[in-house]
Amino acid sequence: MSRQWTGRVFGLVFLIGLSLATLLPTITGFMYPGEEVLPSGYTKFFKNRLILGLDLQGGIHLEYKVDTREALINKSRNFALRLRNELQASDELPELKGAKLVVKSRKEGDIDEVTQLTAKFDKAEHYAVFSDKVTSFLGKFYPEYEWLAEDKQALSITMGMRRSAIDKFQVESLDQAIETIERRINAFGVAESSVSRRDNDKIVVELPGLNEKEFGKAKEKLAQTGLLHFKIVEHDQSKSSAFFTKVRARLPRKEAWPTELKGLEQHKIFASGNTIRSTSRDILEYMVGNTLDNDQEHLIGYEKTYADPQDSDLSEIRRLSKLQEKQIDREQEFNSTSPV
Known part of the structure; x- marks a missing residue:
């Protein structure tokens, strides 16, 4: 040869x-x-x-829809409360300190309508102060909102979320839902899973190779709510204190870290009195999740804020320094340009 x-x-x-x-x-x-x-x-x-797909080895094919409209309604409701408190105690508008006003959000309508809120004043002089400065005030502290209309006779001013901010919120909500589903799948231990987006509000989950018993467990795991709705806890101090006592009892401990929160051990948590803060929304959801009594209407909302992770109580930074603003801008630019 x-x-x-x-x-x-x-x-x-x-x-x-x-x-x-x-x-x-x-x-x-x-x-x-x-x-x-x-x-x-x-x-x-x-x-x-x-890896064999669903067509060859069977498994689960699920589709979920992210209810961004309901999330936006809750965001507007939370912002209405925050804006009222801010106007009544703001150093930026000292003329409004102690002013009587009501800020209401809308519950009905399309997305553009449910992201609107109206501030109604009792006194004409307070209305005039905010009317003159509403545009600059929103632009400086709440740039995602804009002035829409006002009624001098009713002493009311209507504001709304900018369309670009709505679109960004919807994208972030979908991304967060995908991240939550992926984490739950990983905690469950399902291999060869696939989580993908479809259209602007749908998520497709494929879990090949699961048997009937595993199917039930996985579906139950994925069906857990990814959004808790928050309303002000009862004004009755004894009831609200009892509620937060239950929440604090579910505070994750390093020596007995919950399997549901696997991968989140590095996050910070602060719990004291009627205040619960964390650098992870999933941790807050875990703490609050099973403490809502069926016979009481608690509505719980989450709001993204800036905080120094080195701060033991994670106090909100209400006014960013120039250095902090530059750092955030750099991080946002990096996140938007870095390859996936």
Whole structure:
């Protein structure tokens, strides 16, 4: 046999051997599902394997819709309360300190309408002060909102969320929902899962290879609410204190960290009195989730704020320094330009 043929034969044998070595993790995965039968040294070099889709091995195909409209209604309701408190105690508008006013958000209508809110004053002089400065005030402290209309006879001013801010909120809500679903799937231990977006408000989840028992567990895990609605807890001090006592009792401890919060151990938590703060919304949801009594109407809302992670009580930074604003701008620019 010539050297040329000898080389071809050895090359062919080498390729066949390499192919078999590459396919071995796939073969053992089918024969012994969920078990590691190959040596760790082997899988270090040959760790990839073929994955059968739902059409070949069955499993779960679920579609979820993110209710961004309801989330925007809650955001507007929370902002209405915050704006009222801000106007009554703002150093920016000292003329309004102690002013009597009501700020209401809308519950009905399309997305543009439910993100509107109206501030109604009791006195004409207070209305006039805010009417003159509403545009600059919103632009400085709440740039996602804008002036829409005013009624001098009713002493009311209507504001609304900018369309660009609404679009951004919807995208972030969908991204957050996807992140939450992925974390729940990872905590459940489902392999070869797929979570993808469809249209502007839908999420598709595919979990191949699950049996009937695993199907029920996975579906229950994914069906857990990803959004808690918050309203002011009862004005009765004893009832609200009892509510927060229950919430604080579910404070995650490092020595007994909940499996539901796997991967969030690095986040900060502050709980004192009727105040609960955390750098993770999922931790807040976990603490509040099972403490709502069916016979009481608690409405709980979350609002993103800026805080120094080194601050033990995570106090809100209400006025950012120039250095902090530059740092946030740099992070946003990095997040928007970095490859995925």
